Amino acid sequence: MTVHSTIKRVTDRIIRRSEATRQPYLDRMETARLKGPARAHLSCSGQAHAYAASGTDKAALATGTAGNLGIVTAYNDMLSAHQPFERFPELIRGAARQVGGTAQVAGGVPAMCDGVTQGEAGMELSLFSRDVIALAASVALSHDTFDAAVFLGVCDKIVPGLVIAAQAFGHLPAVFLPAGPMESGLANDDKARVRQQVAAGEVGREALMAAEMAAYHGPGTCTFYGTANTNQMLMEFMGLHLPGASFVPPNGALRDALTQEGAKRALSLSALGNNYTPVSAILDERTFVNGIVGLNATGGSTNLVIHLVAMARVGGILLDWQDFSDISEVTPLMARVYPNGLADVNHFHAAGGLGFMIGQLLESGLLHPDTRTVAGEGLRHYTQDPILRDGRLSWCPGPETSLNDRILRPASDPFQPTGGLKRLTGSMGTAVIKVSAVAPEHQVIEAPARVFSDQDAVKSAFKSGELTGDVVVVVRFQGPRANGMPELHSLTPLLSILQGKGHKVALVTDGRMSGASGKVPAAIHVSPEAVDGGPIARVRDGDLVRVNAIAGTLDILADDLDTRPNATADLAAGQTGTGRELFSTFRNTVGAATSGATIFGG
Structure with missing residues (x-):
């Protein structure tokens, strides 16, 4: 062939x-x-x-x-x-x-x-x-x-x-x-459902612990x-x-x-x-x-x-x-x-x-x-x-035919014709999005931004009822040079709840999402990162942000973007504790996400 x-x-x-x-x-x-x-x-x-x-x-x-x-x-x-x-x-x-x-x-x-x-x-x-x-x-x-x-x-x-x-x-x-x-233990979908119920306050930690222990057993x-x-x-x-x-x-x-x-x-x-x-x-x-x-x-x-x-x-x-x-x-x-x-x-x-x-x-x-x-x-x-x-x-x-076409299909009859990984470019910089689990109606999102400098602030805003209606949640200062580029998977349950209520929801971040990125569209690894003065450092609450996974674009719809000052964040609290003080050399020398976020010639 x-x-x-x-x-x-x-x-x-x-x-x-x-x-x-x-x-x-x-x-x-x-x-x-x-x-x-x-x-x-x-x-x-x-x-x-x-x-x-x-x-x-x-x-x-x-x-x-x-x-x-x-x-x-x-x-x-x-x-x-x-x-x-x-x-x-x-x-x-x-x-x-x-x-x-x-x-x-x-x-x-x-x-x-x-x-x-x-x-x-x-x-x-x-x-x-x-x-x-x-x-x-x-x-x-x-x-x-x-x-x-x-x-x-x-x-x-x-x-x-x-x-x-x-x-x-x-x-x-x-x-x-x-x-x-x-x-195999508790079905992953059932585990995710319990996590969402906990985020919504519908069940307590005892139910969550039981579900997690049944899944990871x-x-x-x-x-x-x-x-x-x-x-x-x-x-x-x-x-x-x-x-x-x-x-x-x-x-x-x-x-x-x-x-x-x-x-x-x-x-x-x-x-x-x-x-x-x-x-x-x-x-x-x-x-x-x-x-x-x-x-x-x-x-x-x-x-x-x-x-x-x-x-x-x-x-x-x-x-x-x-x-x-x-x-x-x-x-x-x-x-x-x-x-x-x-x-x-x-x-x-x-x-x-x-x-x-x-x-x-x-x-x-x-x-x-x-x-x-x-x-x-x-x-x-x-x-x-x-x-x-x-x-x-x-x-x-090995088998020449799938033994369960709800799980595994031939290349001639796939679940979708493309792999679902897309590079996004636009006025926000460049990013990656995975849409293999994102429904077609959620692959283009245009909504007002809510801007945060850490994931705990997002959780607090959700708990206090501030996140209502369509929203693009922007979490910046999460890149490799800022704080080591953590995954933000703990935001998945609350973002899924907002999406489940019928709102248009997306995440945009210079950090990472979990390897189990799911049904909420997430433009991640945004580069240049905020700490390097990338455009993500200039987005403001209320700006319209468009995440278009079909066209491969990521844009802040603001005419004055280039003249705005870059936002700053106090990162001192994240530089020490849990061994983080030992990794300052990594934060100072790491390359951009586009080159692998590595200290080796990045």
Whole structure:
């Protein structure tokens, strides 16, 4: 199948844009490859330090002939998605020994839960934690004693941070090992309904607590299609997972087999063998385009619009928000997973999941079929399903038809013809909007602005009855340089209530929305941000603001906009407490949202 003309055009555009940065990166990776792992060149004392606690693996390590696998783990037992990783190192060590290799935990990285920190001060560290994770993983691998690596991570900033580190050590092969989703609990739509009832004062905290505990009830990823599960999808579309690995439940025989095979596969791809496949060879421009297609086809998290840009930049690949928008225009929305529908990721996986979707997109020419992956040359491997036969892992052809067309549809008969991610431009600057869950009648909103400098002020205004009628809620001074660009998901229930009363409602912010952005139109990541003097700093209460997701525009309808002074905000209260004082360097050096909101060359 010929690659779709738009996919080819956008890919070629990215390649041209990246010419000056991509080749120097590849040259650095080649230099690192030629040097090779340094453990054989370490001093005797250095080697003794590296092998001292390795027990029966000491001899294999000391000879320097066996492949040594570095494990970078984001394990903690507060995150349900990461708790299963407690068992992984021993599984990986055993698998490495079976093929004559060794494995060591190279280091751990922090992993925070955005679900815990929503609406709290800790959320202002969330986006920055991605770059901290990249730094921590780089420290772990800096000992330069590894022939390959496996990365254990699932959730929102963790996978992007680990990919950034994998890019920095792109001369090494790497396999990402997921933990899988928790079993389905209380339906996500029912959970959202209780949240709205609490916001409206109809039920109390006891009912809310019961609903939340029924929804988040065991180990594994949260089952709605937010950033964590979007990360897992991307790792398959981009060839860093084993085929079909993303949504296999934790702690079962199939999950354990996939973990062990992932470790063996990583070692088999090292420079010690005949199938050397480093990360730098996998994550090229075509692979990132495939990831953007997957993001749109599944209705994935808007957070990845920032993360993919940051991940690509470390490998010398320059993505632009227009790339996302152009790809969205030709990518069919094939899935309805909450908040874009009532199903969760377990239902999606059962209906045919990523294997069916990748097969359909390949047949439609919407994916580059010949990218390199950890499973071998070509994305066709990822149309297969993993199975256990007599205790042995193998792969079989995935379904060629959807098993539930209310959840998953073919590319020829999608839920909608476009992916739903759109770049907005206009007198407010540039922004991103996701409309895969937004009804057509809400995709163009023109209403008076109510302007706030933090989300708590919005909640207070709602509780006091100030938000009545049509309204565009503008929440500014929420960008990366102002306060770390927190998600504003805790505003979703009250905005949904206003919309449910028949009002025209939209959110405009230089902050982020949750990866579970839903039915209220939200123009987010507005850039330039308010603290940098972007036009959002000049909007006033009562100004008409137009959010037009169909035309791709975001405008303040005021004739004197250019002559107004920029508003200011006292940000001092948000600069300290909950560790925020330690992140002043990040706030001072972070780049704009359009370049990934990263400290790495942003």
